[in-house]
Amino acid sequence: MATHGEDRRPCAGLWNTPMVYVNGDVTTCCLDQHLDNKLGNMAEQSLSQIWNGPTNHRWRLLHVLDRYEESGPYCGACNWRSAGAMPHDKVTAYLEKAGETEALAAYRARWGLPS
Secondary structure (H helix, E strand, C coil): CCCCCCCCCCECHHHHCCEECCCCEEECCCCCCCCCCCCEECCCCCHHHHHCCHHHHHHHHHHHCCCHHHCCCCHHHCCCCCCCECCHHHHHHHHHHHCCHHHHHHHHHHHCCCC
């Protein structure tokens, strides 16, 4: 059951817009001015490693499962419309590629998407 409104889909920001601060800190959101959703620092890892790492993957899955408050300290309180919603075809392609079959089935069922 949706906990954030029937129309809230995963945030496109978690897939499309890494935010890199001048010191190399990487976060998931342009609204995250205090680095509450900090993923890492580019002095320690590449942007690709940070952005495609286990923390962001887990947060993406939690968005897919409508568990936003668990996907980083900032997401549960977000107005969520700022970055826009991730298109269904992009979410399902990501889940398929990642082998996340249970999350994919749950997402398709929630949104009435074909298998």
